[in-house]
Amino acid sequence: MSEEILINITPMESRVAVVENGVLQEVHVERTQRRGIVGNIYKGKVVRVLPGMQAAFVDIGLARAAFIHAADITAREGMTGEGISGLVHEGQALVVQVTKDPIGSKGARLTTNLSIPSRYLVYMPSSSHIGVSLKIEEESERERLKQAVSECLLSEGLEEKGGFIIRTATEGADMSAIMVDIRYLHRLWEQVREQMKVCAAPTVIYEELSLPLRTLRDLAAEHTEKVRIDSRETLQKAQQFVGELMPEIADRVEHYPGERPIFDLYGIEDEIQKALERRVPLKSGGHVVIDPTEAMTTIDVNTGAFVGHRNLEETVFKTNLEAALTIARQLRLRNVGGIIIIDFIDMEDEEHRRQVLRTLERQLERDYAKTNIIGITELGLVQMTRKRTRESLAQVLCEPCSTCQGRGQVRTxxxxxxxxxxxxxxxxxxxxxxxxxxxxxxxxxxxxxxxxxxxxxxxxxxxxxxxxxxxxxxxxxxxxxxxxx
CATH class of the missing domain: 3.40.1260.20 (Ribonuclease E, catalytic domain)
Structure with missing residues (x-):
C-alpha cells in the first residue's frame, strides 16, 4: 500500500489529506479561530452539580460550560465517593481533560483521568498499569513491548510514577525509541504539574498539538512514503518535532514548492465536495445513500438497472461488495461517528452475506477511529458504531440550510x-x-x-x-x- 500525507497551510486554516494508492481516505480541517480542544488539560471550576444525572458542569473558560460524569472522576483522598455529590461540589477547582469537542449544542465532555500521548506511548499519571493496544495482536510482541517499557522505566527510576498505554505504532519499535518517548512525556508532565499548582481557574494548562504535528504523531507510519507540506514555517516545526520524536521518518518529510495548490494537484478539492453529497455512485452502476440524523447515521445500498433473475443474485453480491469498500472509506472521509445502520441489498446466499460483512470488517481495520460491528438485525440491517471525538467533515464545513432549516426539503x-x-x-x-x-x-x-x-x-x-x-x-x-x- 502506498500512502502519502498532504498538509496544506493557510493563515486561516490547516488541512490534512491522507491518500492511499492515489485515493483520498481521510481529510482533517482545523480553523485557526476555532481549533479543536480534545486532549487539552484545564484547571476548571465546578459551577453546577446534578445529582439526578450523576454529573456536573465545569467552567473551563469556554462559551458553554463543559460536562463531566461521575464515572469520569477519579476518587481522591477526602472524597466520600457516594455519588457525584461526594466527588465534587460547586465552586471547587478541578483539573480536567477534554475527551470530546463541543459539538452542536452540546458542551465539551471531560474526564479527570488525565493522559498525554506521544508517538509510541500514552502516559497516564493516575494509573500504574502498562497496557497494550488491541491492534497489536501477536502475543510475543505484546509481551516484548511491555517488558521494554518496564525496563526503560526502571532505568529512569520512574517505575512508580504513572502508567502507560503502548500505542499501535509501537509495534516493532526498539528500546531506544521507547526511551525517547518516556523521557519526553516525563518532561512534559513535570511542566503540567507545575502549572497545576500555580494557575487559577479557569485556565488552560496544556494544549494538544496543532493539526500538522498531531498528524505526524498519530497518522504517519512506517508505510507512509511521503509527508508533503506546502508551508516552509510549518515544515521547520515538523522537522524539529520529527527529529526529536520520530527520526525514522525524517527523510520523508518534505516541502511542496509548486505553484499549483497541493490539494488541486491530487484532486482533493473535488473529493471533498463529493464527500458532502448525500449520494455516492458505485462503479457497478449502483449507489450508496448516506443520511446523518440526530440519533444515528443510516446508509442505504441500491443496485443499478435490473438484470434478470439469472444474474440478479450475482449482481447484488458484487454491488454489496463494492458498497462495503465504499462505506468504510466514506466513514473515514466524512468522519462519521456514533450509531451507524447499513441496509445492504438483500442477499439469499448465506456465504455472500458472510463475505460482504467480512469485507466491511477488513476495510474498517485500517480506520484510526475505534469501530465495532455489532451484527445483523432480524431485518438484515448491519449495526455498527464508530467512535469520533471531533466534529464530522460536514459539521466543520457546512451549516443547516437557511431555506429548509436542515430538513433537506422545501414545501412546493x-x-x-x-x-x-x-x-x-x-x-x-x-x-x-x-x-x-x-x-x-x-x-x-x-x-x-x-x-x-x-x-x-x-x-x-x-x-x-x-x-x-x-x-x-x-x-x-x-x-x-x-x-x-
Missing amino acids: AESICYEIFREILREARAFQADGYMVLASQSVVDRLLDEESGNVADLESFIGHPIRFQVESMYSQEQYDVVLL
Whole structure:
C-alpha cells in the first residue's frame, strides 16, 4: 500500500489529506479561530452539580460550560465517593481533560483521568498499569513491548510514577525509541504539574498539538512514503518535532514548492465536495445513500438497472461488495461517528452475506477511529458504531440550510400558494382593507398568476377586494408576506 500525507497551510486554516494508492481516505480541517480542544488539560471550576444525572458542569473558560460524569472522576483522598455529590461540589477547582469537542449544542465532555500521548506511548499519571493496544495482536510482541517499557522505566527510576498505554505504532519499535518517548512525556508532565499548582481557574494548562504535528504523531507510519507540506514555517516545526520524536521518518518529510495548490494537484478539492453529497455512485452502476440524523447515521445500498433473475443474485453480491469498500472509506472521509445502520441489498446466499460483512470488517481495520460491528438485525440491517471525538467533515464545513432549516426539503410552490390563500382569508376576517399585496418568491408568484389564477379570481370575488402580487428576489420559496392596502 502506498500512502502519502498532504498538509496544506493557510493563515486561516490547516488541512490534512491522507491518500492511499492515489485515493483520498481521510481529510482533517482545523480553523485557526476555532481549533479543536480534545486532549487539552484545564484547571476548571465546578459551577453546577446534578445529582439526578450523576454529573456536573465545569467552567473551563469556554462559551458553554463543559460536562463531566461521575464515572469520569477519579476518587481522591477526602472524597466520600457516594455519588457525584461526594466527588465534587460547586465552586471547587478541578483539573480536567477534554475527551470530546463541543459539538452542536452540546458542551465539551471531560474526564479527570488525565493522559498525554506521544508517538509510541500514552502516559497516564493516575494509573500504574502498562497496557497494550488491541491492534497489536501477536502475543510475543505484546509481551516484548511491555517488558521494554518496564525496563526503560526502571532505568529512569520512574517505575512508580504513572502508567502507560503502548500505542499501535509501537509495534516493532526498539528500546531506544521507547526511551525517547518516556523521557519526553516525563518532561512534559513535570511542566503540567507545575502549572497545576500555580494557575487559577479557569485556565488552560496544556494544549494538544496543532493539526500538522498531531498528524505526524498519530497518522504517519512506517508505510507512509511521503509527508508533503506546502508551508516552509510549518515544515521547520515538523522537522524539529520529527527529529526529536520520530527520526525514522525524517527523510520523508518534505516541502511542496509548486505553484499549483497541493490539494488541486491530487484532486482533493473535488473529493471533498463529493464527500458532502448525500449520494455516492458505485462503479457497478449502483449507489450508496448516506443520511446523518440526530440519533444515528443510516446508509442505504441500491443496485443499478435490473438484470434478470439469472444474474440478479450475482449482481447484488458484487454491488454489496463494492458498497462495503465504499462505506468504510466514506466513514473515514466524512468522519462519521456514533450509531451507524447499513441496509445492504438483500442477499439469499448465506456465504455472500458472510463475505460482504467480512469485507466491511477488513476495510474498517485500517480506520484510526475505534469501530465495532455489532451484527445483523432480524431485518438484515448491519449495526455498527464508530467512535469520533471531533466534529464530522460536514459539521466543520457546512451549516443547516437557511431555506429548509436542515430538513433537506422545501414545501412546493403549490403548497405555499394555498397557505397564502388561507392567510388572506384570515386577514379579511380580522381587518378592514381595500386590497391585499402578496410579496413572494418568483416561483410562487408565477404559479399564482398562472396555474392558480382561477383560484385567485374566486378568492377576490369571495372577499370583495383585489389581490396584487410582487416578486421579492431575496425571498426563498417558503417565504411570503401579505400586506394590507
